Amino acid sequence: MNNENKLKFSDDALALAQRMIKRYPEGKQKSALIPLLHVAQAEFGGWLSSDAMDYVASLLDITSIEVYEVASFYSMFNLKPVGKCVIEVCHTGPCWLLGSDDIVKYIEKKLSIKAGQTTADGMFTLKTVECLASCGTAPMMQIGETYHENLTLSKVDDIIHECKATVVDHVTHWSKKEIK
Amino acid sequence: MGRKLLTENINVPGIQSLDVYRQHGGYEGLKKALGMSPDAIVEEVKKSGLRGRGGAGFPTGMKWSFLAKPDGVPRHLVCNADESEPGTFKDRYMMERIPHLLIEGMAIGSFALGANTSYIYIRGELLYVFHIIQKAIDEAYAAGLLGKNIMGSGFDFDLHVHCGAGAYICGEETALIESLEGKRGNPRIKPPFPAIQGLWQRPTVVNNVESVMAVVPIVKMGGDEYAKIGVGKSTGTKLISACGHINKPGVYEIELGVPVEEFIYSDEYCGGIRNGKALKAVVAGGSSVPILPKDLILKLANGEPRLMTYESLSDGGFITGTMLGSGGFIVMDEDTSVVKNLYTFTRFYHHESCGQCSPCREGTGWMEKILHKILDGHGTLEDVDLLWDIQSKIEGKTICPLGEAAAWPVASAIRHFRSEFEEYVKNPSSIKKDNHYYRLNNISSEVA
Numbered sequence: 001m002n003n004e005n006k007l008k009f010s011d012d013a014l015a016l017a018q019r020m021i022k023r024y025p026e027g028k029q030k031s032a033l034i035p036l037l038h039v040a041q042a043e044f045g046g047w048l049s050s051d052a053m054d055y056v057a058s059l060l061d062i063t064s065i066e067v068y069e070v071a072s073f074y075s076m077f078n079l080k081p082v083g084k085c086v087i088e089v090c091h092t093g094p095c096w097l098l099g100s101d102d103i104v105k106y107i108e109k110k111l112s113i114k115a116g117q118t119t120a121d122g123m124f125t126l127k128t129v130e131c132l133a134s135c136g137t138a139p140m141m142q143i144g145e146t147y148h149e150n151l152t153l154s155k156v157d158d159i160i161h162e163c164k165a166t167v168v169d170h171v172t173h174w175s176k177k178e179i180k
Numbered sequence: 181m182g183r184k185l186l187t188e189n190i191n192v193p194g195i196q197s198l199d200v201y202r203q204h205g206g207y208e209g210l211k212k213a214l215g216m217s218p219d220a221i222v223e224e225v226k227k228s229g230l231r232g233r234g235g236a237g238f239p240t241g242m243k244w245s246f247l248a249k250p251d252g253v254p255r256h257l258v259c260n261a262d263e264s265e266p267g268t269f270k271d272r273y274m275m276e277r278i279p280h281l282l283i284e285g286m287a288i289g290s291f292a293l294g295a296n297t298s299y300i301y302i303r304g305e306l307l308y309v310f311h312i313i314q315k316a317i318d319e320a321y322a323a324g325l326l327g328k329n330i331m332g333s334g335f336d337f338d339l340h341v342h343c344g345a346g347a348y349i350c351g352e353e354t355a356l357i358e359s360l361e362g363k364r365g366n367p368r369i370k371p372p373f374p375a376i377q378g379l380w381q382r383p384t385v386v387n388n389v390e391s392v393m394a395v396v397p398i399v400k401m402g403g404d405e406y407a408k409i410g411v412g413k414s415t416g417t418k419l420i421s422a423c424g425h426i427n428k429p430g431v432y433e434i435e436l437g438v439p440v441e442e443f444i445y446s447d448e449y450c451g452g453i454r455n456g457k458a459l460k461a462v463v464a465g466g467s468s469v470p471i472l473p474k475d476l477i478l479k480l481a482n483g484e485p486r487l488m489t490y491e492s493l494s495d496g497g498f499i500t501g502t503m504l505g506s507g508g509f510i511v512m513d514e515d516t517s518v519v520k521n522l523y524t525f526t527r528f529y530h531h532e533s534c535g536q537c538s539p540c541r542e543g544t545g546w547m548e549k550i551l552h553k554i555l556d557g558h559g560t561l562e563d564v565d566l567l568w569d570i571q572s573k574i575e576g577k578t579i580c581p582l583g584e585a586a587a588w589p590v591a592s593a594i595r596h597f598r599s600e601f602e603e604y605v606k607n608p609s610s611i612k613k614d615n616h617y618y619r620l621n622n623i624s625s626e627v628a
Contacts, residue, residue: 073534077345093524
């Protein structure tokens with residue numbers, strides 16, 4: 001663990017973390033780990049550095065390794081920096097049947113990156129993800145909290161345009177909005 | 181029109197809110213349940229014949245009756261809202277539109293099981309649904325439907341919603357429990373079963389969202405009445421989430437027993453195959469269950485119509501049958517590449533394998549690679565046999581059913597569509613001509 005751990009939650013985030021911890025019985029505070037990692041990701045720029053994970057460990061009074069092994073298991077946690085907008089396109093069977101490959105290719109071409117990469121200006125990261133329970137409204141993608149469904153290429157254009165125009169801070173699944 | 185027990189009021193404006201939900205009979209089931217003995221509620225659920233709606237189909241009442249009740253040890257009801265099985269989106273639909281039905285079911289179930297604190301474990305990606313549930317829980321607390329002495333019954337009940345972070349495996353009940361304890365979602369070896377040692381080593385029941393919701397009408401109407409709906413041991417109604425190449429994708433509540441052909445072609449349900457195409461194949465119960473070609477999904481081997489029931493869908497075993505599973509009903513038209521669809525499923529299972537058991541961790545990866553090789557035009561006939569061999573060495577050799585879930589789609593695709601694999605191997609140029617491989621639909625021309 002780094003000796004100089006400068007990261008800290010905002011007061012709002014800390015209050016939320018305390019409320020979350022109280023949902024579990026005395027001594028079982030580790031159960032709040034996943035929710036707290038979502039908060040940490042929102043607080044610390046859309047990804048989990050080892051400092052961020054160490055900080056969460058200190059909040060829960062568990063060892064850092066207990067946090068690392070969990071953060072590395074779940075696909076929603078980014079262990080490397082990501083763009084401000086993370087575009088997650090579902091590419092599992094039901095979405096593929098209705099054209100998700102085309103959606104991925106179109107966004108790759110539009111942003112000049114491949115799936116898994118981030119644009120040079122740090123604005124967008126494109127990811128392919130597995131089934132998001134939106135098969136009846138396929139193809140679909142998720143940005144932050146929002147499900148964008150029944151996608152067409154022109155819808156994708158509009159969504160990306162909207163992101164460029166409005167997004168200032170990182171849009172992670174949990175955002176500052178959830179924390180206040 | 182079949183009876184609607186869960187979706188009757190789904191389109192009532194404002195049904196998300198407590199007030200409107202109560203105006204339509206909401207929490208009457210809980211009120212009735214709190215006047216019954218817990219054992220009597222378990223008995224009604226047993227009599228209803230309700231089977232786990234998450235996919236396994238295990239009788240819910242029986243699961244409840246296995247719960248250990250040692251003195252002084254808290255026990256828990258945990259709702260599995262980790263809906264992640266490809267093709268399945270019914271729980272999301274219900275939680276989003278009528279969250280109080282889930283809360284009412286959780287309160288009834290927890291009272292019946294003697295659980296004073298229960299949890300709803302929802303997949304992390306469904307953050308917006310998490311907020312909907314949280315808001316509904318807050319409303320229920322404010323109205324005295326949750327918390328101390330609910331509805332003046334003397335029963336104290338706390339309900340919390342908990343979010344995951346992206347892991348299909350956490351839909352397996354012991355992995356879900358591990359995850360709820362703040363750990364990696366590695367399934368536990370059973371026994372001990374969760375009913376004896378579950379969450380924090382305490383007796384625990386894990387039930388799917390739809391199962392929990394179904395308890396509400398069961399208590400209201402009585403188990404015997406519920407059991408009158410359906411066919412044989414497939415009682416009640418089931419939510420089917422239909423997707424793929426159909427005219428009307430969506431969530432349908434059916435009385436178990438509707439003929440598959442009617443479900444696919446009737447305007448009441450899927451409305452037939454889109455763009456005037458013909459049906460090729462169906463994955464009837466979520467990506468894990470065997471794919472069946474048109475002839476076998478519509479009719480049993482003996483020529484009788486196949487019905488939407490647990491028994492009829494599995495008739496003939498895996499040679500000619502499949503499973504009702506989660507009710508994730510994926511329809512493919514005549515232009516679909518079964519091999520490419522299988523590749524996406526296999527990639528999914530490889531991605532989602534927790535890695536504990538070698539046959540699953542390694543086998544899913546090799547199956548994905550071989551399918552990729554075949555689709556890349558470099559496959560051999562031996563590769564098809566090798567795929568068969570690998571899937572047979574995963575099935576039954578893992579701690580949890582993800583092994584079977586990964587093996588069955590491969591086995592069934594080869595069993596029923598071997599000629600398509602062989603065509604891709606012998607004539608690679610046939611691969612690209614398939615319009616569901618590189619080119620999908622009419623938006624494709626804009627992509628190139």
